[in-house]
Amino acid sequence: MKILVCITHVPDTTSRISFTDNDQKFDANGVQFIIGPYDDYALARAVELKEQAGGNITVLNVGGVETEPTIRKALAIGADEAIRVNAEPTDSLFVANEIAKVAKDGNYDLILMGRESIDFNGGMVHGMVGEILGIPSLSPVMTLEIEGDTAKIAREIEGGKEFIEVKMPFVAGCQEPIAEWKIPNMRGIMSARTKPLNVVEPSVNQSGTALQKFVMPPAKGAIKMVDADNVAELVTLLKNEAKVL
Amino acid sequence: MSSILVFVESADGRIKKSSLEAIAFAHAMGGEVTAIAFGNEVSQDELSGLGNFGATKVLHINDEKLNQGVIQAYASGIAQAMEKIGADVLVLANSSLGNPVSARVAIKMDASLVSNVTELPSTDGGFSVKRSIYTGKAFANVELTKAKKILAIRKNAAEVKELGGSANVEVFSANFNDADFSAKITSTEKATGDILLPEAEIVVSGGRGLKGSENWGMIEELAKELGAATGCSKPVSDMGWRPHHEHVGQTGVKVSPQLYIAIGISGAIQHLAGVNSSKNIVVINKDPEAPFFKAADYGIVGDAFEVIPKLTEAIKAAK
Numbered sequence: 001m002k003i004l005v006c007i008t009h010v011p012d013t014t015s016r017i018s019f020t021d022n023d024q025k026f027d028a029n030g031v032q033f034i035i036g037p038y039d040d041y042a043l044a045r046a047v048e049l050k051e052q053a054g055g056n057i058t059v060l061n062v063g064g065v066e067t068e069p070t071i072r073k074a075l076a077i078g079a080d081e082a083i084r085v086n087a088e089p090t091d092s093l094f095v096a097n098e099i100a101k102v103a104k105d106g107n108y109d110l111i112l113m114g115r116e117s118i119d120f121n122g123g124m125v126h127g128m129v130g131e132i133l134g135i136p137s138l139s140p141v142m143t144l145e146i147e148g149d150t151a152k153i154a155r156e157i158e159g160g161k162e163f164i165e166v167k168m169p170f171v172a173g174c175q176e177p178i179a180e181w182k183i184p185n186m187r188g189i190m191s192a193r194t195k196p197l198n199v200v201e202p203s204v205n206q207s208g209t210a211l212q213k214f215v216m217p218p219a220k221g222a223i224k225m226v227d228a229d230n231v232a233e234l235v236t237l238l239k240n241e242a243k244v245l
Numbered sequence: 246m247s248s249i250l251v252f253v254e255s256a257d258g259r260i261k262k263s264s265l266e267a268i269a270f271a272h273a274m275g276g277e278v279t280a281i282a283f284g285n286e287v288s289q290d291e292l293s294g295l296g297n298f299g300a301t302k303v304l305h306i307n308d309e310k311l312n313q314g315v316i317q318a319y320a321s322g323i324a325q326a327m328e329k330i331g332a333d334v335l336v337l338a339n340s341s342l343g344n345p346v347s348a349r350v351a352i353k354m355d356a357s358l359v360s361n362v363t364e365l366p367s368t369d370g371g372f373s374v375k376r377s378i379y380t381g382k383a384f385a386n387v388e389l390t391k392a393k394k395i396l397a398i399r400k401n402a403a404e405v406k407e408l409g410g411s412a413n414v415e416v417f418s419a420n421f422n423d424a425d426f427s428a429k430i431t432s433t434e435k436a437t438g439d440i441l442l443p444e445a446e447i448v449v450s451g452g453r454g455l456k457g458s459e460n461w462g463m464i465e466e467l468a469k470e471l472g473a474a475t476g477c478s479k480p481v482s483d484m485g486w487r488p489h490h491e492h493v494g495q496t497g498v499k500v501s502p503q504l505y506i507a508i509g510i511s512g513a514i515q516h517l518a519g520v521n522s523s524k525n526i527v528v529i530n531k532d533p534e535a536p537f538f539k540a541a542d543y544g545i546v547g548d549a550f551e552v553i554p555k556l557t558e559a560i561k562a563a564k
């Protein structure tokens with residue numbers, strides 16, 4: 001089985017977000033970058049599937065050279081090889097077109113990625129890739145089992161889940177509890193250094209949106225504390241001040 | 246005047262509130278608003294009732310096979326409806342169905358697509374919208390550069406108003422092929438009767454401070470008294486105290502209710518990421534140093550096991 005796992009290179013979940021260049025650019029100063037947490041689930045599931053049934057995992061990132069340490073980490077976790085499409089992605093359409101091109105050329109059985117990136121939270125790339133390739137796309141996927149050429153999937157819906165059967169190839173946007181995040185071991189880290197990381201140039205170069213500027217949310221007002229022995233006061237405040245009851 | 250198509254979703258035979266917001270959003274944009282609905286579980290009255298919120302027409306693909314959210318078929322149906330009415334904009338609610346469907350429609354229609362839209366578009370000098378990014382920690386203003394545009398909107402992006410009036414419901418027969426049904430939904434498991442977390446106006450959420458699943462009775466009682474949905478922190482769903490779809494935060498459900506009550510949750514940045522667009526936040530925690538107090542509007546320092554029953558009583562008394 002050939003699996004393509006698409007990963008994002010995003011600020012750590014604890015990062016403080018700020019912008020520079022007249023609110024045109026993300027301020028990466030002092031920010032730690034990680035594999036997107038949802039992508040990390042996709043990668044972990046790919047490694048488990050490979051352990052069960054054999055196969056090959058290619059990890060793909062559309063991004064500049066600064067994403068290579070993140071890509072190496074994915075190789076250390078268990079991907080066999082990597083492709084970096086050398087571009088500053090502008091939006092989900094841009095990324096989806098480049099992923100679809102790599103996917104088409106590589107003839108993968110399974111294309112996995114996170115349900116959304118945690119920087120732009122678009123949640124659109126998997127669906128776009130599926131449509132470009134003319135194959136099913138499913139997200140958010142909570143469990144994924146493969147039997148022969150068919151996958152059994154649980155997809156989360158509001159208030160529950162939906163069970164789906166689908167033939168490969170297809171695209172899945174993954175989330176927990178599809179697998180447990182894997183921490184690279186020493187052997188993985190050593191071998192990742194010599195695994196192939198191929199850099200290719202973008203071939204479609206198309207976007208559907210243009211950034212105007214970034215905007216920070218308004219600052220939160222001061223908190224009002226209520227005494228634990230006077231809970232009724234909280235109810236009064238919620239009723240008369242916040243007007244939510 | 247532009248022609249706007251709105252994809253509406255239903256649950257238990259009723260159009261979802263988030264879809265009514267999508268119609269209100271489209272109506273506020275100014276334009277001819279047509280809704281599209283799928284399946285045969287929604288009544289004609291419910292559909293014509295969409296006129297009350299701003300739709301003039303409803304296209305109804307009343308095929309039983311579409312009672313479930315078949316992503317590819319829905320995308321095909323919507324794209325055909327956009328062609329038919331010459332829609333230049335598609336509006337829908339961000340949801341577990343809306344998102345994957347709109348992504349496919351964007352490719353079919355060669356449209357610009359933006360999700361998590363929080364405000365009405367601005368049309369002076371191009372067509373641009375404000376969207377939430379970095380899991381609610383910031384926003385971006387983006388321009389949609391293609392002729393056709395798709396907006397997936399966040400909860401509260403528009404206010405639902407009753408306008409009176411009723412919509413014309415028209416049966417629409419779209420053409421589907423086998424590929425549209427290649428992913429087969431074999432069954433669905435769904436909590437019925439409960440208020441859905443992403444749509445709730447009030448959310449009562451519990452964290453590890455509640456010590457175990459056996460203590461959720463009082464959370465549920467409080468929620469019931471408030472007409473609220475229940476949520477939880479990630480460790481709570483990881484340990485199986487609560488179902489996964491209640492897990493709120495960076496890697497779970499993002500909520501934006503009028504009121505979020507967090508009980509025994511420390512307020513880790515990953516949890517806050519899922520709640521920071523709530524209008525009002527109440528934090529109940531026994532630790533006065535809990536980080537959640539910094540993100541709250543109202544706070545009580547106290548033991549959850551003493552405060553919750555008192556709060557439930559106080560709400561009853563205030564009714």
Ligand SMILES: Cc1cc2nc3c(=O)[nH]c(=O)nc-3n(C[C@H](O)[C@H](O)[C@H](O)COP(=O)(O)OP(=O)(O)OC[C@H]3O[C@@H](n4cnc5c(N)ncnc54)[C@H](O)[C@@H]3O)c2cc1C
Pocket residue numbers: 013037451452453454455477478479480481492493494495496497508509510511512513514515516519529530531532535547548549550
């Ligand atoms: C990549 C990543 C993604 C993550 N995503 C999420 C996410 O989406 N959502 C999420 O929630 N977490 C997420 N986390 C985990 C997050 O970092 C925290 O570990 C988690 O939110 C803590 O949950 P908690 O507040 O319930 O538990 P704790 O941090 O253990 O806090 C328990 C709180 O309860 C209080 N308490 C204890 N007893 C009582 C009592 N009797 N009465 C009142 N208060 C009491 C304590 O003072 C404490 O503040 C993520 C972590 C990572 C690394």
